[in-house]
Amino acid sequence: MPQHTEKAKAKLHSLTAALESGALSKVRRMLNAMAAVDIAHLLEASTPKVRKVLWELVDKESEGEVLQHLSDELQGHFLSDMSAEEVADVTADLDTDDVADMLQQLPERVTQEVLSSMDRQDRVRIESILEYPEDCAGGLMNTDTVTIRPDITLEVTLRYLRRHKTLPDMTDNLLVVNRQNEFIGVLPINKLLVSDPQQTVREVMNTDSKVIHADLHETEVAKLFERHDLVSAPVVNLAGELLGRITIDDVVDVIRENADHSLMSMAGLDEEEDTFAPAMKTSRRRAVWLGINLITAFIASAVIGLFDKTIEQVVALAVLMPIVASMGGIAGSQVLTLVIRGQALGHLSGANFRWLFNRELIVAGVNGSLWALVIAAITFVWFNDPIIAAIIGAAIIINLFVAAISGAALPLILKARGIDPALAGSVILTTVTDVVGFLSFLGLATIFYL
Amino acid sequence: MPQHTEKAKAKLHSLTAALESGALSKVRRMLNAMAAVDIAHLLEASTPKVRKVLWELVDKESEGEVLQHLSDELQGHFLSDMSAEEVADVTADLDTDDVADMLQQLPERVTQEVLSSMDRQDRVRIESILEYPEDCAGGLMNTDTVTIRPDITLEVTLRYLRRHKTLPDMTDNLLVVNRQNEFIGVLPINKLLVSDPQQTVREVMNTDSKVIHADLHETEVAKLFERHDLVSAPVVNLAGELLGRITIDDVVDVIRENADHSLMSMAGLDEEEDTFAPAMKTSRRRAVWLGINLITAFIASAVIGLFDKTIEQVVALAVLMPIVASMGGIAGSQVLTLVIRGQALGHLSGANFRWLFNRELIVAGVNGSLWALVIAAITFVWFNDPIIAAIIGAAIIINLFVAAISGAALPLILKARGIDPALAGSVILTTVTDVVGFLSFLGLATIFYL
Numbered sequence: 099m100p101q102h103t104e105k106a107k108a109k110l111h112s113l114t115a116a117l118e119s120g121a122l123s124k125v126r127r128m129l130n131a132m133a134a135v136d137i138a139h140l141l142e143a144s145t146p147k148v149r150k151v152l153w154e155l156v157d158k159e160s161e162g163e164v165l166q167h168l169s170d171e172l173q174g175h176f177l178s179d180m181s182a183e184e185v186a187d188v189t190a191d192l193d194t195d196d197v198a199d200m201l202q203q204l205p206e207r208v209t210q211e212v213l214s215s216m217d218r219q220d221r222v223r224i225e226s227i228l229e230y231p232e233d234c235a236g237g238l239m240n241t242d243t244v245t246i247r248p249d250i251t252l253e254v255t256l257r258y259l260r261r262h263k264t265l266p267d268m269t270d271n272l273l274v275v276n277r278q279n280e281f282i283g284v285l286p287i288n289k290l291l292v293s294d295p296q297q298t299v300r301e302v303m304n305t306d307s308k309v310i311h312a313d314l315h316e317t318e319v320a321k322l323f324e325r326h327d328l329v330s331a332p333v334v335n336l337a338g339e340l341l342g343r344i345t346i347d348d349v350v351d352v353i354r355e356n357a358d359h360s361l362m363s364m365a366g367l368d369e370e371e372d373t374f375a376p377a378m379k380t381s382r383r384r385a386v387w388l389g390i391n392l393i394t395a396f397i398a399s400a401v402i403g404l405f406d407k408t409i410e411q412v413v414a415l416a417v418l419m420p421i422v423a424s425m426g427g428i429a430g431s432q433v434l435t436l437v438i439r440g441q442a443l444g445h446l447s448g449a450n451f452r453w454l455f456n457r458e459l460i461v462a463g464v465n466g467s468l469w470a471l472v473i474a475a476i477t478f479v480w481f482n483d484p485i486i487a488a489i490i491g492a493a494i495i496i497n498l499f500v501a502a503i504s505g506a507a508l509p510l511i512l513k514a515r516g517i518d519p520a521l522a523g524s525v526i527l528t529t530v531t532d533v534v535g536f537l538s539f540l541g542l543a544t545i546f547y548l
Numbered sequence: 549m550p551q552h553t554e555k556a557k558a559k560l561h562s563l564t565a566a567l568e569s570g571a572l573s574k575v576r577r578m579l580n581a582m583a584a585v586d587i588a589h590l591l592e593a594s595t596p597k598v599r600k601v602l603w604e605l606v607d608k609e610s611e612g613e614v615l616q617h618l619s620d621e622l623q624g625h626f627l628s629d630m631s632a633e634e635v636a637d638v639t640a641d642l643d644t645d646d647v648a649d650m651l652q653q654l655p656e657r658v659t660q661e662v663l664s665s666m667d668r669q670d671r672v673r674i675e676s677i678l679e680y681p682e683d684c685a686g687g688l689m690n691t692d693t694v695t696i697r698p699d700i701t702l703e704v705t706l707r708y709l710r711r712h713k714t715l716p717d718m719t720d721n722l723l724v725v726n727r728q729n730e731f732i733g734v735l736p737i738n739k740l741l742v743s744d745p746q747q748t749v750r751e752v753m754n755t756d757s758k759v760i761h762a763d764l765h766e767t768e769v770a771k772l773f774e775r776h777d778l779v780s781a782p783v784v785n786l787a788g789e790l791l792g793r794i795t796i797d798d799v800v801d802v803i804r805e806n807a808d809h810s811l812m813s814m815a816g817l818d819e820e821e822d823t824f825a826p827a828m829k830t831s832r833r834r835a836v837w838l839g840i841n842l843i844t845a846f847i848a849s850a851v852i853g854l855f856d857k858t859i860e861q862v863v864a865l866a867v868l869m870p871i872v873a874s875m876g877g878i879a880g881s882q883v884l885t886l887v888i889r890g891q892a893l894g895h896l897s898g899a900n901f902r903w904l905f906n907r908e909l910i911v912a913g914v915n916g917s918l919w920a921l922v923i924a925a926i927t928f929v930w931f932n933d934p935i936i937a938a939i940i941g942a943a944i945i946i947n948l949f950v951a952a953i954s955g956a957a958l959p960l961i962l963k964a965r966g967i968d969p970a971l972a973g974s975v976i977l978t979t980v981t982d983v984v985g986f987l988s989f990l991g992l993a994t995i996f997y998l
Contacts, residue, residue, distance in 0.1 A: 114899050133775075135775045135776065139894070142893070143894070143895040143900060144900060145900050145903040145904075148900075259741045260742055260743075260744075264738065264739075265738040265741065265742060268720075269738055270718070270779070287737055287741070288714065288715040288737075289714075291709045291710065291715065291737070292710055292712050292713065292714060294710075323800075324800055325583075325585045325617075326583075326585065327717065327718070327797040329718060329720075329779055329796065346779065346796055350773075353803060353807070354774070354807060357803075357804060357807030358889065360811050361810050361814070361889065362885060364811070365881050365882045365886075366882060367885060371886065371889075373893070373895045373904070374895075374904065374907075376907075377911055377914070380907065380911050381910070381911045381915055384879070384882055384911060384915055385914075385918060387882065388919055389919070391875065391878045392875060392919060392922070392923070394874075395870060395871040395875060396926065398870050398871075398874075399867050399868055399870060402866060402870070406863045406864070409863050409866050409867075410863045413856045413860045413866075414856070415866075416856070416859050416863075416865075416866035416869075417852045417853045417859075418849055419866075420849060420870065421846065421848075421849055424844075424845045425838060425841065425842060425845060428816075428837065428841045429834070429838060432815045432834055434815075435812060436815075436817060436823060439811065439812065440823040443592070443823070445593040445823045446593070447560065450595050450598075450824065453824070454595075454823070457824075457826075457827045465831055465834055465835050465838055469835075469838055469839070469842060476846065532870070532874075
């Protein structure tokens with residue numbers, strides 16, 4: 099176990115101890131000695147009651163920074179208890195993009211109050227970000243950029259930079275703009291450092307660097323950063339004017355959230371889901387998902403109900419039927435997951451999908467026949483009845499083919515209809531594999547036994 | 549749809565067309581006009597046959613760069629067809645960490661040959677990386693660093709930098725070391741630019757910056773980068789000597805892979821899984837997972853088999869029993885997924901787990917009773933039998949409690965035993981919820997009907 103997490107664990111432990119012993123002043127001291135990001139992590143990892151206590155102990159001046167590191171759900175939770183003035187204060191020193199994100203957790207009315215209580219420059223900057231949806235480049239961007247003109251020399255640029263007390267974090271490029279603030283190119287700082295100071299910016303700058311349009315969706319922004327190993331990228335509007343820049347730290351959050359999205363959605367959960375949400379809130383959310391799945395369960399039952407006469411005569415069918423359904427479900431979910439991930443990585447196109455589809459049919463054929471044989475053999479030994487063994491074998495093959503077809507096709511059909519495959523895919527898939535599983539197995543049995 | 553992906557799509561389309569028309573020279577031209585990362589993406593998104601053709605058309609000198617952007621599985625696939633000399637050549641101009649990653653895809657013997665055919669400096673550097681497992685800081689690090697001594701002035705530093713033609717990508721910090729090459733601190737380039745050139749490095753450098761030990765696990769490295777918004781971080785050995793540095797681009801890959809891991813594992817897939825792996829390879833891999841799940845299915849059947857007499861008398865039980873099992877499975881997988889994500893985010897500790905566990909029990913109680921009522925009501929209307937309605941209601945409540953308990957406890961138990969919860973969790977969970985579902989429902993029925 100890495101040493102620094104050991105330390106963290108130890109710190110956490112003594113803090114919890116102090117908390118339980120009610121030594122709040124001690125807790126406050128320990129808490130505010132921590133980095134904002136670690137306080138945020140501690141809050142995320144705390145139960146609601148503890149969370150409330152800890153939040154009240156956080157120094158006013160660090161509240162903003164802590165908030166910025168919290169998940170949307172927790173941000174909204176804490177912000178909702180604050181007045182517009184308080185929100186304005188605690189966010190005063192934050193990056194404009196982070197402030198914009200937070201404001202999006204608040205009701206429109208409050209957002210307006212907060213904005214009006216800010217100084218003009220900040221308000222204008224943040225409003226320029228709020229113009230864009232949270233999930234596109236304009237919503238991700240940060241407006242604090244270091245811009246220079248192309249006609250000055252590097253020497254002058256260096257002197258100009260020295261007039262700053264600090265440069266914004268992750269400033270790997272200076273952004274070159276003309277008098278109309280139109281983006282022309284970037285001057286990589288590393289290039290500035292190794293080039294002859296007498297050269298002009300125009301001579302040294304890159305004009306082929308990646309530029310991001312404010313309306314580009316965040317997942318596409320993430321792909322650009324990943325594929326071109328960017329640390330930051332300029333954001334421009336359709337007129338080509340520089341609006342701001344996106345930095346890798348914000349992109350990493352996007353990557354993490356999008357990756358979590360598929361995992362959580364497949365279980366009917368939200369990627370922003372608070373691990374320690376209160377019981378009632380959790381119950382309400384989960385109830386919906388259970389309800390949806392109950393419908394599919396009843397559909398499966400209805401199918402079984404069609405064959406009650408057959409089951410009455412051959413009870414072994416009832417014993418074996420779950421095997422057919424579950425094997426179909428497992429095989430289907432493997433295809434479904436692979437295709438959903440393929441969509442996320444942008445691997446799937448019309449051309450290669452046909453190949454993938456055919457491969458899945460082959461795989462279904464191979465594994466279908468293999469496991470059909472195994473299951474038929476076990477069934478024969480178990481019930482010593484060749485007919486039922488043959489029937490379950492056939493049903494398994496049928497269901498694995500159907501599972502492959504629906505597992506591969508569902509994500510594309512759903513996506514084309516604007517439905518999230520990760521969320522709806524697994525429910526629909528199980529419905530299909532259950533129905534087909536029971537239908538084929540019990541149906542064939544009815545033909546052969548009645 | 550963002551414009552640049554439109555362009556990509558169009559390019560891909562005409563390339564595919566050229567490929568189908570067999571105009572290979574045209575394909576070669578188009579292919580080698582693309583960036584290495586885009587060629588890599590195209591290969592990942594191609595079917596095996598097309599992949600083979602395309603790979604042969606890639607210019608020798610860009611092969612290395614393309615390889616570096618491929619998944620481990622594809623890297624291994626292409627590298628295995630190359631001689632040690634070829635591997636040495638194509639990797640000659642790559643970052644040492646990327647070369648090390650590739651060598652890890654090769655058999656030990658070949659790796660040794662490749663190393664021996666490299667020049668001494670590269671060999672030493674790469675061997676220093678290969679000393680560490682691929683999944684820890686030492687394996688992630690890159691050995692090309694810009695180091696300076698603390699006693700020189702910024703003026704001198706600037707002049708020293710100007711002697712370089714370029715600086716390594718993502719050089720946001722100069723690394724300060726003493727004569728024994730022990731790491732002392734970092735000089736952020738942005739600080740270098742805004743500070744008085746007459747100051748010495750020692751006066752300006754940060755000594756409290758994050759330092760990573762070579763044996764830190766990659767997931768911990770990723771957490772450090774995420775939580776402290778790092779672009780790069782120095783890597784040291786236990787003696788405190790500087791070994792190299794890790795850059796955010798490599799960390800992003802770690803984050804992406806770890807996030808994909810849970811999703812893919814839950815379906816028994818590998819996060820490095822090639823979307824377009826050949827049918828036979830895929831069949832073999834999937835067969836294993838189906839086999840494991842078949843065992844759980846037969847266990848469930850065996851349980852049902854215990855009650856065949858009861859089912860013979862009340863066939864409605866056979867119709868309804870899947871509902872009890874599936875509701876348990878759904879409820880359980882929601883808890884399981886939440887806890888597995890919580891583990892990945894480092895939210896779970898002994899203290900808050902007890903709370904989480906209790907909350908899940910409450911949620912199970914609430915949703916259990918809610919849906920037990922609904923299901924009982926529907927059952928009563930359907931079969932007009934109060935006993936069976938009451939029995940299924942009771943079974944639902946029992947199974948949802950068991951689902952909550954196993955969904956919450958399994959990940960911790962498995963992790964403590966060194967088993968991957970994402971991989972084994974869902975299989976074990978469904979076994980439990982199926983067994984308990986059938987056992988409680990059919991068991992209660994037996995008591996009341998026989």
